[in-house]
Amino acid sequence: MKILYITPFFNYPPMDGASLRTVKLFEALYDEFDIDVITYKNNPLNNEVFHYFKKTNFYFFSSKFESPKPVSFLNRLISSTLPGFSSHNPKSIANDINRILDKNGHYNILYFATQLMGQAKLHLSSEIYSILDLYDIYSTYTKTKMKGVHYFRPYYWLFAIEAIRVRRFEKNILKNFNILLTTCNENKYAVKDLCPESRILKISNGTILPKNIKIGKGNSLLMVGNFEYSGNFEGIKWFLENVWPSLKEKTDLMLLLVGKYSNSLKKLVVNDSQIQLTGMVPKLDSYYENAGCVILPLFNDGGTKTKLIEAMAYGIPIVSTHVGAKGFESIDTIYKTDNPRKFSKYILKIFANDIKYDSLITNQKFVAKNLSWKKIGRKLKYSLKNLPIN
Template sequence: MQILMVFHASPCPPELGPSRRNYVMLRELLREHDVTVLSFGTAEQEARFAREFGSACRAIFLRFPRPRCLAQVRRVWWLLTGRSDFPVARDRRLQRWLDHLAATEHFDLIGVSCQMMGSYRFPAGTPLLTDTHNVEFEYLRLGYREATDPIRKLAYWARWRATRRDELALLRKFDLVLAVSEADRQVFARALPPQRIAVIPNGIDLAQFKPPPVEPERHTLMFSGLMSYYPNDHGIRWFIERIFPRVRDEVPDARLLVVGAHPSRKLRGLAGRGVEVTGYVPRIQPYFARAQVVVAPLRMGGGTRVKLLEAMAMRRPVVSTTFGAAGLAARDGRHLLLADTPAAFARAVVNLLRDPRLAASLVAQAAALVADEYSWDAIGRRLRDACARLAPRLEARSALASRSAASPNG
């Protein structure tokens, strides 16, 4: 097939969640199809893309639009008037390129990297596929539930109502919607025909997350993520304030590494008393290697947590909230430990710090699960199978084109 893939975030370098997933999708599609890429990205990302993919596919990069005060004003206005901020994602330059490519070239399939890009205009008759990194309105609903500040709570409520309406309307434009988990698929299925949804989970490159040759540092815990993402900030502050003191009551020398870019002022203020907030690090693997236990105390957010898969691949035991592990095939007591209250979470952490046999049992089964279900190769097979669902639509389009060409009036 001739495929046009449109990315809201450059597939290179494959470091943060969206870029990593975009990279895997592109790599796997290139195994069997000819792909043209249209993407936002910096000059550095464009150069990295060229090094990674070379002549394997043609790529057109657009620089990210500069932040504009008017766009921020529009966001506030749309919020006040009951509309979502999805239209902010629309860029005129990208629309012009889409129109140009549709007019001058033939594509059997057009894919986009997130449902927000459904706000663009696409050529009629070409099958459309969208990836989804989460259910955006579900993330906002959970934000409303967890927020304690009245203004933040009201903002979440208003955005949830508008985003739910607009997100589902955009998704109805697509012939195939890719969900990252069964839970997300079930949410989408309330508004979309089930046959138009496929589950393609997040995954990791096993070659990049091998078990380290060193022992972890004694009594060291670790949490990782982009800290400017509010669910990460919200979850780790809850852990530091409500759970970590309970752990230190029983394991006084316990340490916590909080690893990830752009920590908030509030989070940086919690450093000390066994807590280290690193900020940005170039490679996450050395921090997983140091950790005796990896924690995922998340209570809101969307999609699935790649950080858990990375920890499992590196054979580090995980304690998570039920929500933090949602969407993964991991089972409590077999692949990880689940706990949802401060007391239960602290108890699970202490048990793993003190019981090496329990930790060893969990990591062995978790590593096998990741290799079987969440490697890039396994996900690539699922993606190609999902694209095969569009074959009847492609055949019908080809037959219609043939009849039109054969018609005397064609």
């Protein structure tokens, strides 16, 4: 079986949730199938990629990924493009895919690694069996923007209009695919509501399992993520403004923020001696070992958060918003609330050793057994091997 893997990024080794999923699922398919990749030139591939994946032909889009630019309220209201989707040129991507198909002949599967790549399917005439990996569902994400905005505010109505437009556009994209992949049951139900006739397969997010890690009883508060990403930045900004001040009054905890960050975040924490911005780090083991609690103050609805699974694998209790804990609502070592006072209360409860260490070990074993990328990749390989295609 021959697959063309269409992805906006191929960071190797992967350093964030989206690229981690993209690369790890690719690795699983590479072991079983003949697979080529097309990605962006302005996301340069290092020599490790060509060394590890010698069988793969790598191609590049002729267009560039464009970071979203600030848009005024009025321009956003009348724009023909939708927020988030405008950073890619789907017609150009479709032309590039056609160029590869003309050059290489037959592929059995077109695998679109994100929905933003999936836009190109609207401009493809090819009838090749197509799979779309829905790391995020934008119709659910856009609806969450309205929360906390009063209905008499202009932006409430802007977000409401955009939510309707995104839902229609997303539905139009999804109906063009043979299989849709989702990361959790909640997203599966949301997609089923959009496209009742679609075939949907749940392929969970996973984690790289740590080795020889002790269950955390550290004395620091930890959040790991790419803080240049708006969802993570807005989440930690909410935490710093609404939760952190009351915590500082009651404790001398250190807050470690591990991952890429912007000047905007640097300005928020510049005078706080209890906050450390580490930037990118080669290994996370020591940070998790020294953490007593992981926080996930996220409000952007998407798939299951890879950092939540990672924290469980390290045996760390978690305090999260409800959106951040999506897919893991029943886990007793994840404390869930959108209320700042309760968020602070749960953190203090954890550091008062009011947690179930047996449950941490149980949940750690659950992740090791069910949510390693090896296990998840095996499920994807099996599913593709049994597709009704030539």
